[in-house]
């Protein structure tokens with residue numbers, strides 16, 4: 001790159017046309033790759049950034065087809081595409097710009113943003129391509145996605161941690177039943193008469209089914225706590241809520257809270273990540289239960305309702321009769337690590353909102369007229385949702 005002549009800004013010097021060498025120095029100063037080709041895709045000129053990006057020296061590229069720096073599948077389609085464009089004027093990249101992959105000299109591929117413009121010079125069509133390396137950006141996006149997965153998993157585990165007491169309680173019942181039946185079996189065995197045999201049979205069956213019940217509790221917990229890549233599928237809200245019903249009931253029961261669930265029939269399917277949405281609902285119900293700790297037991301009640309808000313949106317409401325949200329808390333509720341609880345982590349609502357947002361929906365709340373708060377999840381139905389970012 002040659003140094004430019006010093007000049008006073010705005011002076012006559014600045015308006016003099018650049019000569020070829022000056023212009024080359026300017027092209028070489030560009031951060032993005034610049035490639036000029038003729039109408040067949042033969043490379044006529046390129047700048048220094050292009051050499052850096054692709055690992056070729058200039059003379060290795062000049063006179064070569066642009067296909068040289070394309071991944072094979074694009075290279076194969078190139079000539080056909082160019083013929084088609086020159087004939088019909090139908091552009092897929094030219095004048096538009098796109099994200100795609102490019103190929104370095106060593107054969108490795110990397111993501112780029114490419115925009116191509118065209119100019120008619122010396123009675124021939126020329127193309128000028130601008131190439132921006134997206135490697136760092138893509139890596140940052142992937143890292144952000146991975147972080148979110150980790151966060152999601154961490155918060156799922158926190159939810160589970162908060163529910164551990166309820167789980168221990170739930171497991172205790174079948175386990176003590178098993179202990180009792182086992183003692184009874186031993187007594188019956190000691191007696192050893194004919195009638196004892198049929199009693200024994202019944203007691204053993206009972207042991208089996210209680211053990212099964214305990215195993216089911218554990219299985220539900222493990223399914224939910226498992227680290228899992230998020231995946232979208234067609235989801236029925238009713239089925240999604242049914243699946244976590246045992247967990248919700250368990251939490252409610254052990255906190256002496258009445259849980260009423262009402263789901264409108266005939267709700268349309270949505271395209272969603274069921275485990276993530278289940279986590280949102282668990283978080284909201286957990287918070288609702290927490291907000292009623294100081295209430296006398298008969299007044300503790302949570303309502304979970306699902307229905308259509310209008311033709312386009314599904315709404316799930318979690319309604320409690322607890323403390324409600326103070327004005328001060330209202331401002332920070334969805335901020336990560338905001339908590340008013342001694343052992344709170346303050347991630348529940350922040351993560352829930354980001355999950356709902358990734359589904360194209362909203363999560364908000366309002367205080368109820370009499371007592372407590374209502375948290376509302378709204379998710380659009382029947383339209384393709386944006387991909388998770």
Ligand SMILES: Nc1ncnc2c1ncn2[C@@H]1O[C@H](COP(=O)(O)OP(=O)(O)O)[C@@H](O)[C@H]1O
Nearest residue numbers: 287288291324339340341344345346347348349
């Ligand atoms: N149903 C509710 N009623 C009143 N306050 C609530 C309710 N849900 C959440 N909050 C408030 O929002 C805060 C943040 O909730 P969250 O993000 O789930 O974290 P955590 O439950 O760990 O505190 C809670 O600490 C509480 O102050």
Ligand SMILES: [Mg+2]
Nearest residue numbers: 286287348349
């Ligand atoms: Mg919470």
